[in-house]
Amino acid sequence: MTELFLSVGQFHKIKHMLQKFLNAKKATNDKDTLLAVQGIIEDEVKQAMTHIHSVDNILTELFHVSDATSAELFLMQLKQHVSPFPTPELTDIKKLFKKEKKLKLPALEDVDFKETLYLSWADVGTNKQYIILAKNDEFHPLSGVVDAKHIKGVCAFCKRHSTTRLFTTKKKVSGDLYVKNSQYICIDSTQCNLNLTEIDVLEEWVEKMEK
Numbered sequence: 001m002t003e004l005f006l007s008v009g010q011f012h013k014i015k016h017m018l019q020k021f022l023n024a025k026k027a028t029n030d031k032d033t034l035l036a037v038q039g040i041i042e043d044e045v046k047q048a049m050t051h052i053h054s055v056d057n058i059l060t061e062l063f064h065v066s067d068a069t070s071a072e073l074f075l076m077q078l079k080q081h082v083s084p085f086p087t088p089e090l091t092d093i094k095k096l097f098k099k100e101k102k103l104k105l106p107a108l109e110d111v112d113f114k115e116t117l118y119l120s121w122a123d124v125g126t127n128k129q130y131i132i133l134a135k136n137d138e139f140h141p142l143s144g145v146v147d148a149k150h151i152k153g154v155c156a157f158c159k160r161h162s163t164t165r166l167f168t169t170k171k172k173v174s175g176d177l178y179v180k181n182s183q184y185i186c187i188d189s190t191q192c193n194l195n196l197t198e199i200d201v202l203e204e205w206v207e208k209m210e211k
């Protein structure tokens, strides 16, 4: 059996570092500059993968990547070892969002769970966005409304420049009193997931709503 020793976030970290390495190789022929970049990459990868014994092998392979074809092959092999986001059943999803009267279900067959740190889908009809996190063998839901306006900006989740929209969640405190939380997030949650190596912002948000 293939050992699933990499989290999706770690896999994405390696992907980003590979891109950085290839960009540096394209930009310079200077050996010292390249070695300096390799040093930075090595530190970052090791920091993200402290408990993984094969990290040195992974780095050696990464630094042998020379073009798009070998990059693809390297990532394909590595992806076999990625522990995917657990696929929820539609019944799980209905239970998680049982307060939603007209819940739109996601097209799970379109999701690559080995590239997913948070599961998200929107309902354009109602301007609702649904998010599921998986933590400690449990799913955690988050739902809110999204603004129709698209804005070029920085996404609160992945911290990258992208086309975003305001996502607002609301929590009842007592009676008619609500606490709102709003942030601009990527419209394209598939791309947002690819940008992500960790989801601390999302986890904090979910925690705040669950309290």
Ligand SMILES: [Zn+2]
Residues within 6 Å of the ligand: 155, 156, 157, 158, 159, 160, 162, 185, 186, 191, 192, 193, 195
């Ligand atoms: Zn994003």
